[in-house]
Amino acid sequence: MNIDFSYCNPTQIHFGKTALTHLSQELAKYGSNVLMVYGKSSIKKIGLYDQVIKILQDAGKQVTELSGINSNPRYTQVLEGARLVRENSIDLILAVGGGSVIDCCKGISVSSYATGDPWERFWINKETPTEKVIPIGTILTMVGTGSEMNSGSVITNEEQKIKNGAVFPLAMMTPRFSILNPEYTFSVPKYQMVSGIADIFSHLMEQYLSGDDDCTTDYLLEGNMLALISASRKAIVNPEDYEARSNIMWCATMGLNRILGVSKQQDWEVHMIEHQLGAYTDCAHGIGLAIISPAYFRHVFRHGLHRYVRFAKNVWKVDPTGKTDEQIALEGISRFESFIRELGIPATLREVGATREMLPLIANSTILGGGYYKVTADDILQILNDCY
DSSP states (O other): OOSOOOOOOOOEEEESTTGGGGHHHHHTTSOSEEEEEEOSSHHHHTTHHHHHHHHHHHTTOEEEEEOOOOSSOBHHHHHHHHHHHHHTTOSEEEEEESHHHHHHHHHHHHHTTOSSOHIIIIIISOOOOOSOOOOEEEEESSOSSOGGGSOEEEEEETTTTEEEEEEOOHHHHSOSEEEEOGGGGTTSOHHHHHHHHHHHHHHHHHHHSSOOOOOHHHHHHHHHHHHHHHHHHHHHHOTTOHHHHHHHHHHHHHHTSSTTTTTOOOOOHHHHHHHHHHHHHOOOHHHHHHHHHHHHHHHHGGGGHHHHHHIIIIISOOOOTTOOHHHHHHHHHHHHHHHHHHTTOOOSGGGGTOOTTHHHHHHHHSOOOOSSSOOOHHHHHHHHHHTO
C-alpha cells in the first residue's frame, strides 16, 4: 500500500428481500417533493412501480415522474430532469432502475441549479459543483455499474457524439441511501444480465491490472473476481438463483464504490474506448467492454507482464509449469475470453452495430490514457480492428 489515500463513503445500504421496507424511514429525512426517475416499463411489469408509489403516497410525498431513461442516458434527459427539479422544488431524486437511471439522476442533481453549461463544466472540464445539488436515493433493479454506491455519472451527448463520465466528490454525489433486493433483478433479460456481469468484471480488472504492488487491495480484487465467476455461472443456469444473484449484486456494489481502488494506479482505457463505441453505436456498455477487453489486454500485456501473470495464476488458475511468463499471461487472457463467450456475449464489434467507417472516428475521439502503456489513437484503431 504505497499510495496515500483518503476514503469515506456515506451511502446507507439496505440489502436483501426486506430492503424496500426501509424506504419509508429514509423518505422521512427529506422534504415533501420527490422526483421519481425510471426507465421504460420493467418496473411496472414486476409490480415495483405500484409498491414504490404507494410508499411515497403513504409518506405524504408529492411525486413528479420522469420516465424513459435510455440505457445510455442522454444529456437532453439530464436537462429535462433539471427543469422538473426547478419547477417542482424537488427535495429528493429517487432513482428506480439500473445504473443508467442512477447516473442520469446524478446528472440531474448537479445540473438543476448550475450556472452556465453543465455539460462543459462537469463532463468536459471536470469541475466540482459549487451550486445547490439535490440528494439522491436509489432502488436498484439491474446490477453492473456500482452507481448505487459511487459518485460517478456517465452521460451521452448525442449532438457532440461524446459519451463521458464525471466523478464528483463522494460526500456530495453518492446516493444517500440505496435499496438492493436481488429479486428485482430476476426479470432482467439475459442479454442485460450478462452485460452487467461484464461491466462488473471490467471494473475489477481496470483497478487490478495496474501497478505491480502486492497489497491488501489486490487480494480483495481477486476475491471479488472469483466470487463473480462462480455466481455468474450459476445465474446463467438459473436466473432466479437468489444466492447467485445476491452475490453478483454485491460484487457490483463493492466493485466500484472506490474501496477496491484505493492505493491503485488504475487503468480505465477499456472504458474510455467503449464510451466512444457507445456514443456511435448505442450498444450496451458491458457488451462493448467485453468485446474490447481481450484485444486491449493482448495489445498492452507485455508492459505489465508481472500483473497479467498474477491474473492468470490467481484468478484463472493457469498452471505455470513449463511455460514462459508471456505464455502464462496469454493463457489467462484466453481463459477470460472463454468465460465471456460462456456468458453468451457477442465476440465482435460488427455484432453491436459498428462499421469500419466508425472505427477511426471512435479511435480519434477517445480520451487517451492507460496504465502500463499510454495508448495512442493509432493503438486504439489497431485494437478496434482486432476485435471488429
